[in-house]
Structure formats: C-alpha cells, structure tokens
Amino acid sequence: MADFLYKGVVDWFLEQMSQGALTPGDKMPSLRKLAKQLELSLNTVIHGYEILAEEGWIESRPKSGYFVCHKPTVKHAHLLAGDRVTQFSESLSKKMAWSALSHRAAMVDQSDEFLNPVQNLSESDLPVLGKGHLAVREAVSEHLRKVAINVHPSHIWLGRSPLAMYTQAIQTLTQVSDAVLVITPCDPRLTSTLISLGRNVYTLAAGERGVDLDEAVRCLRDDSIKMVVFPSQFAFPSGSEISNLSLRRWLAILQQLEIPAIEWDMTSHLGYKSSTLMTYKSLDEKNQVVYIGGVESKGVDRNAAWCLPGQYQALEGALLSADLALSDPQQQALMDALQSSQRNSLMRRARQIWSVAEKSKSILENALGETVRFASAKGGLTLWLQLNQALSEAQLTQLLAKHRHGVVPGYFLSAQPEAEQWLAVNVSYEGIESLAQQLARFVLTVAETAEPIVASEPELEDIEQTATDNPAKEEAGLLLEPSDFELEDVMIKEEDLPLPKDEQDNSFTSVTEKASESEAEKPPKTLYNPMLDLINHDFG
Numbered sequence: 001m002a003d004f005l006y007k008g009v010v011d012w013f014l015e016q017m018s019q020g021a022l023t024p025g026d027k028m029p030s031l032r033k034l035a036k037q038l039e040l041s042l043n044t045v046i047h048g049y050e051i052l053a054e055e056g057w058i059e060s061r062p063k064s065g066y067f068v069c070h071k072p073t074v075k076h077a078h079l080l081a082g083d084r085v086t087q088f089s090e091s092l093s094k095k096m097a098w099s100a101l102s103h104r105a106a107m108v109d110q111s112d113e114f115l116n117p118v119q120n121l122s123e124s125d126l127p128v129l130g131k132g133h134l135a136v137r138e139a140v141s142e143h144l145r146k147v148a149i150n151v152h153p154s155h156i157w158l159g160r161s162p163l164a165m166y167t168q169a170i171q172t173l174t175q176v177s178d179a180v181l182v183i184t185p186c187d188p189r190l191t192s193t194l195i196s197l198g199r200n201v202y203t204l205a206a207g208e209r210g211v212d213l214d215e216a217v218r219c220l221r222d223d224s225i226k227m228v229v230f231p232s233q234f235a236f237p238s239g240s241e242i243s244n245l246s247l248r249r250w251l252a253i254l255q256q257l258e259i260p261a262i263e264w265d266m267t268s269h270l271g272y273k274s275s276t277l278m279t280y281k282s283l284d285e286k287n288q289v290v291y292i293g294g295v296e297s298k299g300v301d302r303n304a305a306w307c308l309p310g311q312y313q314a315l316e317g318a319l320l321s322a323d324l325a326l327s328d329p330q331q332q333a334l335m336d337a338l339q340s341s342q343r344n345s346l347m348r349r350a351r352q353i354w355s356v357a358e359k360s361k362s363i364l365e366n367a368l369g370e371t372v373r374f375a376s377a378k379g380g381l382t383l384w385l386q387l388n389q390a391l392s393e394a395q396l397t398q399l400l401a402k403h404r405h406g407v408v409p410g411y412f413l414s415a416q417p418e419a420e421q422w423l424a425v426n427v428s429y430e431g432i433e434s435l436a437q438q439l440a441r442f443v444l445t446v447a448e449t450a451e452p453i454v455a456s457e458p459e460l461e462d463i464e465q466t467a468t469d470n471p472a473k474e475e476a477g478l479l480l481e482p483s484d485f486e487l488e489d490v491m492i493k494e495e496d497l498p499l500p501k502d503e504q505d506n507s508f509t510s511v512t513e514k515a516s517e518s519e520a521e522k523p524p525k526t527l528y529n530p531m532l533d534l535i536n537h538d539f540g
Helices: 007-019 031-038 042-054 090-094 096-102 134-147 162-173 188-196 213-222 244-257 313-321 328-338 346-371 393-403 417-421 432-449 457-469 471-476 511-515
Strands: 058-061 065-068 157-159 179-184 200-205 225-231 261-265 289-295 304-308 372-374 382-387 407-409 422-426
Touching: 007 031, 007 042, 031 042, 042 058, 065 346, 090 096, 096 188, 134 157, 134 328, 157 162, 157 313, 162 188, 162 225, 162 261, 162 289, 162 304, 162 313, 179 188, 179 213, 188 200, 188 225, 200 213, 213 225, 213 244, 225 244, 304 328, 328 346, 346 372, 346 382, 346 432, 393 407, 393 432, 417 422, 422 432
Parallel strands: 179 200, 179 225, 225 261, 261 289
Antiparallel strands: 058 065, 157 304, 289 304, 372 382, 382 422, 407 422
C-alpha cells in the first residue's frame, strides 16, 4: 500500500506501463473512472494525475483528457542558430527540385481518409472561378483567428495547390537572378522552387528561438535581398518558438527596406501545445507578408490552400490566371474539416497526430538508443532527429529506396554542414517500425566502424589545468570553451566531466526513480553550452 493515497495512482500507472497496457500516445482513463476503479476519491486521483504530469509522464490535452507522453531518456538535440549566411552547393541545387517532389509524401498527412471529398451526383465537379465560396472563406477566416490572424473573408483566396500559389508569388514579386533569403531548416520545396525559377537562394539557419538578426540585417543590406521566405512557427520539420519582440523586429526590418516576404504555414492546426503562437502575418500591419496556408494529403485532389496576397494586387491577378480554383465538393470537404464538430476535423486530426508522434518517438528511441537525439517539436507532422554520425551514401540510398515516403534527408532542408546528420521522419508514416529497425542496423554499423579519437595524457592535463585556472567557469559548470581548445581533436572521458549538483529533496519519491534506477539520467557524452545560444542571437 502506498504511503500516501495519491501515490496509489502513481503505482497503478507504473504497473500499467511495465505491462504494456499503457504506451506513449494512449489516452488515460477519465478521472471519475479511475477513482471508481481504484476506490479512491476524485481529489486523490486528480492529485495523482498532477504528479504524473509534473514528472512528464502524461499531458493534458484541451477538451480531450489526459494522454501518455513519451518520456525521453536520451539527450535533447539543440538547434544552434547559424552565425553566417550560406548557400546550397551547386551539385545539390541541380537535383533539389526533383528530390523535393519525390519526398512530398514524407512532408504531408498520409491519412487516406483526411480531406476526402464525398462526391454528390447532384453537384457539379467544375471548379468555382475566383476566390471561392464566401461561406468557405468565412470558415477559413475563423480558423486563422486561432493563430491570431484577423483577416476579412474578402481578402482570402482559395486554391488546390499551395505550392502553385507560392510559385505565383515568387514569379510576381521577384525577377530572375534576384537574391532571396530563406530561413532554414524548412520545407525543401521552398528552396527548390526558388532554384528552379532562377533565383539566387541565400539561407540562414534558425535555432529553436529564431535566427541571428544581426547577420540577417547584414545579409539584407550587403547581398541586395529582394524577398524573405519565412517558415511558420509550426512549420516543417519541427517548428520554432520565436518571441513577439523578434517578430516585430523582423517586420520593422522589412518595412525599412520595403521588401516583400512570404510566410509558408501548412501546419498551424498541428500545434502540440494549447497556447497560441503568434505568426509573422498576425503582426503585419503594412501587409508586406504574403501568407500561404492550407492542408495537404498524399491523395490526389485532397489538398486545399489559402493565400492572403497582402498589398500586392498583381498577385491576385496571377492567382486568378493560374486557375487554382477548388470544385464544389472540394470546398465542402475543406469547410467540413474546419468545423470542430465533424468527424475528420482539423482539431481531431491534430490530437491524433500528437498521439502518433509520441508513439513514433518511442519506437525510434527504443530502436536507436543513445545514437539519436530529438529536437523539441512545437507541432507539425515530422520528428526532426539527429544521429551521432551521418549515414553513408550507400546506406542513405538503401533507406530512401524503401522509406522515401517516410523520411527526408537533412541536407535538403538546410545548407549547414552538420545537416547530413539530421533526418526528418513523418509520424503518420505507416512503416515507422520498419524504418526504425533499418536505421538501427545502419547506425550500429557506423558506430562499430568509427574509430574514436583518444586524447593523449599531456592534452588531458592541459584541459584540467585550464579548468583549474578558471574557477568562474568551473562554478557555472562551463569548464570547456571552444576558445580553450579544439573540440574535434579531443575526446573527454565521462569520468572527467563534473557531476551536476544534487537536486533538493521532494516530499515524494520521483516517478522516474521509482520506475527503475537504470533510467536515471546519464552524463551527456557531448557538452552543450547554453551560453552559445545567447551570444550574438536575438531571442526577444
């Protein structure tokens, strides 16, 4: 019997997890149902659920109840913002367009039932010319208010292809050989389309909270940038979390330089948290941002998009001449999806995707162990994961031959040198277990053949002396700095790393400790200095 009644809920949960009765992504029993099952009071069960939520085992989903989370045991992968503008290599640029389209299924919702229009024999299947039905545009306007975009339905254009809308915006607002700045990592179709249209693509890597705005200003000034392309805060592959101050500074820069921007937002309905994140468009008072959003599925004619052209009237003519109109059944399917009461609504699909993402992360981590780290996902359909070592070209070819619809190589998403170690995995991919097993075989092979670089005794002595000479860094736990020595030339032994300070005792035993001592947090093999994220980067 537990010492405290509420710990009986914790004991029950751990037992269910150990037996496999509950797995990441599963819905927890309702509070009243569990209280009746365990013969406990409702307040006791509520307290137990609060304890599990604090420990990271479960999470409350709005209007849905509690769900089991995947509690990671591996180190978190940190996305460091790039300190310089880069470009895709010429050899990679030539095959970007074809490769991006061949991986399209790995970037969209792979459900066969989602946004499937029900054909009615009494309805015409001809496209509706113009912006689309007013009722549908009103539904889109109401949906956009959830991401803090207040727009009148008369300013919304509906279409069947978001990529076609993006292409029209590029051709209308820029010229051949113009320089365009793209914030990465992002949907590879954004950069490949620009390259195919003859634009010069500059990229700036964003960290978890945005980019280095000083470097962005330098690039905009010195490289004669004519347009900026922003992935949204929930965008492929894992989204970001940018402060309102950073968003306002971006818009102030655009206004000062008087250049247009495009915000690509295909997954705003798939946020993993209940709180609303602001978008660039939501703060755009001068209408300089062209906003493109929508819903994509792997099925033919099961896509719908909307565009806010902003102040660019020429773009409205381009959208009309491109003949992107949806048919009556397609518009009806979109409007149904925007209604929360419908069976295949965006709201219900968002809850399903979150649940599937937790299961997928658990499957990948169980198969790959400490050879993989996940970036913190804010939303969307994809897990952004980093391997300890990049796969060889032959291994990547074999992986894509079998799982092209489930994974996108990182070097298509970012021009940074370390992008080869990253992969974007679609959580709605049905073959996620097979993908994890094949990745595990490849990663273990790479790990076995890799020869670790061992530091010599004099080098280790020098490092220890450096730490001793800098007590301020030793006290803060930041013993090693890139300026002190080259990290690539030295491998630090785990026993030489400083141990973290003991945490204060709680009034109850940690659920993690109770589950198993083997799951206790291990010292990381590589050091991550959070101060590097603060230097020369704007986080609001």
